[in-house]
Amino acid sequence: MTEHNTSPGRWSDLERPPLNAPALRRGLIVPDGLWTSCDVVTATGSTNSDLAARAAAGAAEGAVLVAEEQTAGRGRLDRSWTAPARSGLFFSVLLRPAVPAERLGWLPLLTGVAVATGLARAAGVDTALKWPNDLLVTVDGEERKAGGILAERAGDDAVVVGVGLNVSLRxxxxxxxxxxxxALAGAVSLDRDTLLRAVLRSLERWYGDWRAADGDPALSGIQEAYAAGCATLGRPVRAQLPGDRELLGEAVAVDGDGRLVLRTAAGERHAVSAGDVVHLRGTG
Structure with missing residues (x-):
């Protein structure tokens, strides 16, 4: 039975119900589908770390691990990711893509496209993508980060992709x-079961197309879809690069390797493969 919280908090258990693991498994695990297991845990340090351990032990592709609360969630550059229990979607998936190694860098970008398209249908929210791994929503006319993606190699052939998404945060x-x-972006649905199913079905579709195209971002449609949904393109940015260097320019493209191409004021083009990108306000 569910234990009801009688303390006068901002949220009650009824307003943030737990995920329905059996229903998620029934809806996601189907014959010849990508998803092979779906486990929901009350709390863990990091779903990425837990699933990487399962990958090392031989877990099958398509394993999904969801946490109602993450106590040591990680973003890029080892940044922490924390949120109240049952306030969002915090999950990781195990993939074993048989594609050329140089194309694996597209996985976080592909996941961003999948999350954005899934949320557009299920939540009625326009989610933009900030290169390389942030999910943006608009709140009162202002761009804000509502989620992030972290892809990590787990052994020779496995990649664990983690997603953290703020759903009901006030x-x-x-x-x-x-x-x-x-919630702050005006979503028509905050039902996390519905949202998670939509995102995972969208990811299954985009990943399937990409894998069928041998990881080719153009042939699979990922490169075009990412560019269409990327809020970074067409605006001035500052790229903070490894080695305490920075580069200023206009983001003009995402190339075939998933790198962000900047054009400087001098007209030079530079492809950025790693680093932080800050959106700058235009001068116009």
Whole structure:
């Protein structure tokens, strides 16, 4: 039985119900489908770390691990990711893509496209992508980060892709003022079961197309879809590069290797494969 919280908190258990693991498994695990298992845990440090351990032990492709709360969630550059229990979607998937190694860099970008298209259908929210791995929503006309993606190699042939997405966070629960959530963006649905199914079905479709195209981003349609949904393109940015270097320019393209191409004021083009990118306000 569900234990009801009688304390006068901002949220009750009824407002943030737990995920329905059996229903998720029934809806996602189908014959000849990608998803082979779906486990929901009350809390863990990091779903990526847990699933990487399962991958090392031989877990099959298509394993999904969801946590109602992550106590040591990680983003890029080892940044932490925390949120109240049952306030979002915090999950990882295990993939074993038989594609050329140089194309694996497309997996976080592909996942961004899948999450954005899944949420557009299920939540009615326009989710933009900030290169390389942030999910943005618009709150009161302002761009805010509502989620992130982290892809990590797990052995020779496995990749674990983790997604963290703020669903029901209110303004006074945000970790930083620049954060957002689906609730603050006016989502038509905050039902996490529905949202998770939509995102995973979208990921199955995009991953299947990409894998069938041998990881080719153009042939699979991923490169075009990412460019169409990427809020970074067409605007001035500052790229903070490894080695305490930075590069200023206009983001003009995402190339075939998933790198962000910047054009400097001098007209030079530089492809950025790693680093932080800051969106700058236009001068116009």
């Amino acid at each position: 303004e006074d629960e945000l970790p930083v003022p620049t954060a957002g959530s689906l």
